Amino acid sequence: MNRAENTSIFGCRGIDISFGGRPILKQVGLHVDNHEVLGLVGPNGAGKTSLFEVLCGRYTPSAGQVWLGGDDVTQLSVHDRARKGLARTYQSPVVPSAMSVAEVFRAARFAHRPYLTRFDAEWGCHLAHFQVRWDTPAGALDTFDRRKLLLACLLMRKPAVLLLDEPASGLINSEIDELDLVIRRLVDEYAIGAILIEHRLELLSAIADRTVVLDLGEVIATGTPREVFENPRVLAAYFEEPAHA
Numbered sequence: 001m002n003r004a005e006n007t008s009i010f011g012c013r014g015i016d017i018s019f020g021g022r023p024i025l026k027q028v029g030l031h032v033d034n035h036e037v038l039g040l041v042g043p044n045g046a047g048k049t050s051l052f053e054v055l056c057g058r059y060t061p062s063a064g065q066v067w068l069g070g071d072d073v074t075q076l077s078v079h080d081r082a083r084k085g086l087a088r089t090y091q092s093p094v095v096p097s098a099m100s101v102a103e104v105f106r107a108a109r110f111a112h113r114p115y116l117t118r119f120d121a122e123w124g125c126h127l128a129h130f131q132v133r134w135d136t137p138a139g140a141l142d143t144f145d146r147r148k149l150l151l152a153c154l155l156m157r158k159p160a161v162l163l164l165d166e167p168a169s170g171l172i173n174s175e176i177d178e179l180d181l182v183i184r185r186l187v188d189e190y191a192i193g194a195i196l197i198e199h200r201l202e203l204l205s206a207i208a209d210r211t212v213v214l215d216l217g218e219v220i221a222t223g224t225p226r227e228v229f230e231n232p233r234v235l236a237a238y239f240e241e242p243a244h245a
């Protein structure tokens, strides 16, 4: 473990994964600290979501390690990683449409051991800025409130690390600004580490402390958003046609 890995709360190193013999991630490593937002960017098909699947335990890498809070969690299931403080959101905010908000919170509370209280759910709402009446059908919520509801369900578990897969997708600018505030506050005040996938470089400068750029399954740059956006390799990955096109 190098020094940065040693002090970080969560990360991975040397991750390889292939599908149908095709390498999708090649020796990928990253880490995030408490109080830090790490942006994970890259063009379509770069491997960002596949990396999240490895980090949360849904995909098993053929090589490499994932650690959380100093422990090697590479062999742990999704549930065991969640129990140790890893929380993940998905690109599409899918909610159980037939349930009311109150029923969603109830299900989320009783899915946790020990059971969470109504106070925990209210705390999650507070942190996620979710201000909708609890008798509202979840299916009637707009995209932003769906995202906030799902985030509130995660936050009531008091996670140590958040993996957010394109949280700004489908939101208008004012909603993205509010979401950035929510994430920033969680990271600054509650010592959470967050890794956030976003393929729009410009959105990351507002929120990310540090950025990792993936292209064709490899890390091609790391640094502040400004540093990576000026990196010729990153510009080429985003704006140049592939040589075989």
Ligand SMILES: Nc1ncnc2c1ncn2[C@@H]1O[C@H](COP(=O)(O)OP(=O)(O)OP(=O)(O)O)[C@@H](O)[C@H]1O
Pocket: 019, 020, 024, 042, 043, 044, 045, 046, 047, 048, 049, 050, 051, 199
């Ligand atoms: N389960 C799978 N089986 C086969 N190929 C897969 C699977 N999941 C992902 N891939 C392939 O892996 C590559 C990386 O996909 P991935 O979704 O991780 O990229 P991404 O950076 O998240 O892309 P996007 O920004 O478009 O969501 C793509 O070529 C994709 O087709």
